[in-house]
Amino acid sequence: MITFDAVSxxxxxxxxxxxxxxxxxxxxxxxxxxxxxxxxxxxxxRMVNRLIAPSSGRILLDGEPTDTMDVAVLRRKxxxxxxxxxxxxxxxxxxxxxxxxRLNGTPKDQALRIAHxxxxxxxxxxxxxxxxxxxxxxxxxxxxxVARALASDPKFMLMDEPFSAVDPVVRGQLQDEFLRLxxxxxxxxxxxxxxxxxxxxxxxxxxxxxxxxxxxxxxTPQELLARPADDFVADFIGRDRGYxxxxxxxxxxxxxxxxxxxxxxxxxxxxxxxxxxxxxxVLVADSMNRPLxxxxxxxxxxxxxxxxxxxxxxxxxxxxxxxxxxDAALSSPSGRGVIVGQSGELMGTVTLSHVAEAIEAARTGRxxxxx
Amino acid sequence: MRFDWLYRESGRIAELFLWHLxxxxxxxxxxxxxxxxxxxxxxxxxxxxSTLLGAAGLLYTIPSLALFVLLPLVLGTxxxxxxNVVVALTVYALALLVRTVSDGLESVPPDVIQAANAMGYxxxxxxxxxxxxxxxxxxxxxxxxxxxxxxxxxSVAALIGTPQLGLxxxxxxxxxxxxxxxxxxxxxxxxxxxxxxxVLFAAKRMTPWQPGGAER
Numbered sequence: 182m183i184t185f186d187a188v189s190x191x192x193x194x195x196x197x198x199x200x201x202x203x204x205x206x207x208x209x210x211x212x213x214x215x216x217x218x219x220x221x222x223x224x225x226x227r228m229v230n231r232l233i234a235p236s237s238g239r240i241l242l243d244g245e246p247t248d249t250m251d252v253a254v255l256r257r258k259x260x261x262x263x264x265x266x267x268x269x270x271x272x273x274x275x276x277x278x279x280x281x282x283r284l285n286g287t288p289k290d291q292a293l294r295i296a297h298x299x300x301x302x303x304x305x306x307x308x309x310x311x312x313x314x315x316x317x318x319x320x321x322x323x324x325x326x327v328a329r330a331l332a333s334d335p336k337f338m339l340m341d342e343p344f345s346a347v348d349p350v351v352r353g354q355l356q357d358e359f360l361r362l363x364x365x366x367x368x369x370x371x372x373x374x375x376x377x378x379x380x381x382x383x384x385x386x387x388x389x390x391x392x393x394x395x396x397x398x399x400x401t402p403q404e405l406l407a408r409p410a411d412d413f414v415a416d417f418i419g420r421d422r423g424y425x426x427x428x429x430x431x432x433x434x435x436x437x438x439x440x441x442x443x444x445x446x447x448x449x450x451x452x453x454x455x456x457x458x459x460x461x462x463v464l465v466a467d468s469m470n471r472p473l474x475x476x477x478x479x480x481x482x483x484x485x486x487x488x489x490x491x492x493x494x495x496x497x498x499x500x501x502x503x504x505x506x507x508d509a510a511l512s513s514p515s516g517r518g519v520i521v522g523q524s525g526e527l528m529g530t531v532t533l534s535h536v537a538e539a540i541e542a543a544r545t546g547r548x549x550x551x552x
Numbered sequence: 553m554r555f556d557w558l559y560r561e562s563g564r565i566a567e568l569f570l571w572h573l574x575x576x577x578x579x580x581x582x583x584x585x586x587x588x589x590x591x592x593x594x595x596x597x598x599x600x601x602s603t604l605l606g607a608a609g610l611l612y613t614i615p616s617l618a619l620f621v622l623l624p625l626v627l628g629t630x631x632x633x634x635x636n637v638v639v640a641l642t643v644y645a646l647a648l649l650v651r652t653v654s655d656g657l658e659s660v661p662p663d664v665i666q667a668a669n670a671m672g673y674x675x676x677x678x679x680x681x682x683x684x685x686x687x688x689x690x691x692x693x694x695x696x697x698x699x700x701x702x703x704x705x706x707s708v709a710a711l712i713g714t715p716q717l718g719l720x721x722x723x724x725x726x727x728x729x730x731x732x733x734x735x736x737x738x739x740x741x742x743x744x745x746x747x748x749x750x751v752l753f754a755a756k757r758m759t760p761w762q763p764g765g766a767e768r
Binding site for chain 2: 230232252253254255256259261263265266268271273281284313315329339
């Protein structure tokens with residue numbers, strides 16, 4: 182548990198970065214600080230391990246005030262992950278990861294053993310152990326940064342925009358993997374982000390801060406979407422709040438009936454396509470029955486080529502949230518959303534009206550169970 | 553070119569070469585050892601930075617011959633004492649290297665410093681384990697300049713009679729005899745190239761982590 186007790190930070194007596202912040206980041210949970218730039222979220226984070234000294238107020242770790250601790254000892258207790266990983270360029274990946282364990286007094290060979298275990302834990306093969314940071318991509322460096330923070334097995338972790346310096350695809354992967362990891366390790370984490378989607382996706386608890394460093398709202402992501410405290414919070418979460426609610430687990434169970442979808446393969450002639458087609462669009466799959474895209478029967482002139490495919494439709498993995506299912510249906514040129522299994526094989530398609538019914542059903546269910 | 557002369561004098565030339573080597577290297581080594589703490593102080597901004605770097609710049613503008621002649625008055629040494637040359641060249645090396653060390657420490661990425669602080673490194677371990685190793689490429693570049701320029705400044709000390717290759721130049725001039733001058737130039741260039749290569753080699757060995765530096 183990390184407790185902020187009326188914590189303020191003023192610079193040179195005039196600009197207020199953080200104003201009397203009081204909140205609790207519960208043990209084993211991921212708390213996210215989110216807000217526009219200038220809201221003091223990073224300042225607040227850095228006051229926890231005293232990279233920035235609070236002007237007034239106290240921060241407590243499991244009830245123990247941090248201001249009286251030796252600063253190096255305090256920092257060694259807390260895992261820290263920053264935006265560009267901040268790896269030591271002159272040390273190999275394994276040595277980088279081992280650093281925090283070494284600082285906490287773990288013998289060298291044991292620290293390196295831990296480093297090798299963590300490397301796999303964060304999704305990198307042991308082949309990376311002896312590489313230097315410059316030989317890694319941004320996403321890989323970030324994984325190493327997370328592993329380094331974990332090597333001392335800290336109870337607390339601070340993460341400062343850990344996933345924002347990588348491209349959106351890698352960011353999504355890192356977020357998913359990190360959620361899985363956190364489910365196993367259950368650290369008490371405070372993470373800072375400016376990305377409300379990331380906050381809603383990852384957070385057990387979301388702390389919204391407003392410019393000037395005051396607290397706007399502390400809530401679970403669901404509560405935040407359902408009951409924003411004021412105009413500022415509502416505005417910050419954005420216009421498509423209703424759509425975002427679909428991303429939460431309670432909607433995931435609402436089954437949408439799957440329709441069978443005939444498929445064609447590349448090389449099919451226009452005649453074959455017309456025989457298969459139920460309307461203007463035919464789904465094209467590869468030899469493993471993995472969907473490739475949609476072909477427009479009317480515009481295909483010769484044997485079907487890659488270039489003929491319309492790739493606008495997104496795929497929803499079976500069992501994912503209604504947000505993904507709805508998106509698959511909305512983005513598909515045929516109006517039928519493609520649902521695939523875990524290994525990418527076609528399961529069937531859903532129609533927009535079936536998705537809408539499922540949303541309706543889930544919504545009634547949710548409203549009914551509310552106190 | 554009189555090779556018979558070279559052959560006859562080879563013993564003395566070798567001795568001068570070794571003197572030249574010593575007078576070039578020792579001041580740079582002492583200069584570096586002094587520059588490390590001073591450069592570290594300079595890099596920590598504020599008052600020290602402008603004062604130290606300003607003073608270092610000024611020192612470097614004093615003509616070497618003037619320094620060779622003045623130092624005995626300051627140090628109380630005899631005019632022909634090689635110690636004068638060592639001290640003078642140490643001053644030059646120091647003047648160059650304070651800036652180099654400060655720039656080297658400055659070149660360490662702020663992300664890395666921040667990460668080191670956040671992990672709980674104390675100041676001195678951070679300096680030795682993180683900052684100095686990362687400053688090696690910049691410091692080595694400055695060291696190469698210091699070593700090579702020292703090799704050439706040493707020869708000026710021939711004018712006050714300190715033994716080193718510069719004596720071959722004064723001798724050649726007095727005798728209107730080209731062979732010792734050519735031999736002196738060749739050996740100076742050779743020495744400079746050798747020391748430069750040595751620093752380069754050492755720096756490469758110390759930075760296997762640099763792109764293109766490792767044979768992994």
